[in-house]
Amino acid sequence: MPSRPEPRDGQSAARRASSSTVLATALWLALGVLLFSEPLSGAAACDNGALGTSRILPVGTQGGLEIGLKTYPRTLPLADHEVVLTFDDGPLPATTGKLLDALKAQCVRATFFMVGRMAAAAPSLAKRVAAEGHTIGYHSFSHPLMRMLSDEAARADIEKGFAAVDQAVYGSAADTPRTPFFRFPGFADTPALNNWLASRNIGVFGTDMWAADW
Ligand SMILES: [Zn+2]
Secondary structure (H helix, E strand, O other): OOOOOOOOOOOEEEEEEEOOOOOOOOOEHHHHHHHOOOOOOOOHHHOOOOOOOOOOOOOOOOOOEOOOOOOOOOOOOOOOOOEEEEEOOOOOOOOOHHHHHHHHOOOOEEEEEOOHHHHHHOOOHHHHHHHHHEEEEEEOOHHHHOOOHHHHHHHHHHHHHHHHHHHHHHOOOOOOOOEEEEEEHOOOOHHHHHHHHOOOOOOEEEOOOOOOOO
16 A cells, blocks of 8 residues: 655645635645735635635645545545635636636635646646646546556556646646646546555545535
8 A cells, every 4th residue: 555644845735715604725836825925816806705715735745645535544634614625627618717717706726637638628728727826736638547547558648647737737847747636537546556656756636525526
């Protein structure tokens, strides 16, 4: 089994809904800490009953990390009334823009686990997700069920997804993905792939509850 070390140095953050309504925690990169120190765009709307977000939760992935109670024994160290919002698949022109508008209106940040080929098909939308302060995670290139593939083919699709998303969002891709966050399509991990991701210091995100967020 892959090791499950405690989160270490902050590589992302979760932010808590500032109102009592439970809707608005999002994962953030260290980069988000910098963005967080700047005035939020649409701040006036945030003062007018919007949910807003307020807390940054670092999530380290050194040595690997497996998070999400539907699949793994651990979840993020959230307090009462805190949630982390994540969205899988996309970006998709028909829906992602509307979603971003809604999040912006509520001053809420979220984490988007993008599919590489979808990001490649809609790079301006992928860039917009990052530009509006959301965290970018990875969700493979072509969204296969990895358990149906050989390890080699699965790793290749995951790597291709890292590169395609980074190319779309940041305009370039290196050997290491910009964000060490990955979610398996269908949450269908394998021990071998989890070990491989852990060896690359990439965290695997399951979920604490099923939601039709795709
Ligand atoms: Zn998916």
